[in-house]
Amino acid sequence: MTDAASSTAQRFTEQLRQANLTQWEQAVGHRFVQELFTGTVPDAVMKQYLIQDHRFLDSFLTLLGGAIATADTFEARLRFGRFAGMVSGDENTYFLRAFEALGVTEAQRQQTPDATSTKGFSAIMREAAASRDYTAILAVLNVAEWLYQDWATRAPAQLPESFVYTEWVTLHDNPFFNEFVAFLRSELDRVGPGNAALAHDFFQRAIGLELAFFDQAYQVAA
Numbered sequence: 675m676t677d678a679a680s681s682t683a684q685r686f687t688e689q690l691r692q693a694n695l696t697q698w699e700q701a702v703g704h705r706f707v708q709e710l711f712t713g714t715v716p717d718a719v720m721k722q723y724l725i726q727d728h729r730f731l732d733s734f735l736t737l738l739g740g741a742i743a744t745a746d747t748f749e750a751r752l753r754f755g756r757f758a759g760m761v762s763g764d765e766n767t768y769f770l771r772a773f774e775a776l777g778v779t780e781a782q783r784q785q786t787p788d789a790t791s792t793k794g795f796s797a798i799m800r801e802a803a804a805s806r807d808y809t810a811i812l813a814v815l816n817v818a819e820w821l822y823q824d825w826a827t828r829a830p831a832q833l834p835e836s837f838v839y840t841e842w843v844t845l846h847d848n849p850f851f852n853e854f855v856a857f858l859r860s861e862l863d864r865v866g867p868g869n870a871a872l873a874h875d876f877f878q879r880a881i882g883l884e885l886a887f888f889d890q891a892y893q894v895a896a
């Protein structure tokens with residue numbers, strides 16, 4: 675192996691992914707992802723997924739706030755700040771437009787209880803943010819962002835017609851997002867080895883929740 679290749683193989687974030695590869699691939703290759711690419715997610719499943727994911731976004735912003743508070747460089751704080759602005763803008767309008775296109779009413783959204791995996795995600799994101807530990811926060815952020823980028827970049831060139839599907843792919847595969855994932859990985863590569871057990875713990879739990887999150891969308895009456 676060349677020096678460059680061996681140092682790539684030893685990246686801390688790659689070690690984390692390799693340690694959880696089975697679950698990672700199960701999530702990235704999930705039925706939901708396959709059906710998203712072909713535009714064949716049953717409407718009831720897509721509605722349930724998006725209702726739950728819109729709630730996920732609320733806790734996610736708490737986690738980003740934790741990253742802004744605990745990052746150890748000004749540059750990192752600026753990056754997280756810019757990203758928080760993007761998430762609070764474009765992505766939020768995607769949800770609202772998708773709810774309208776799918777005929778999801780405000781009442782339906784309010785009456786739908788939190789799925790177990792939504793509660794689990796909310797809890798781990800709040801736990802990581804409350805820990806005030808930059809490594810723990812980065813471990814959860816890396817799973818949430820990198821795993822989504824991984825499946826989105828595996829999408830076929832020809833995407834479905836409806837923006838409900840297509841935009842959910844392109845939101846997770848575009849130059850701004852890809853650069854942010856690269857940044858998240860380099861930050862965890864840098865600080866993670868100093869607190870490896872903690873990083874592994876949060877990373878592993880977050881992957882299990884990602885898988886459960888896709889699964890729960892199918893646990894609705896179609």
Ligand SMILES: Cc1ncc(C[n+]2csc(CCO)c2C)c(N)n1
Binds near residue numbers: 761
């Ligand atoms: C369960 C679940 N896990 C990860 C993501 C991905 N994600 C969450 S917030 C965010 C930032 C802006 O897009 C991204 C990429 C998701 N949506 N739902």
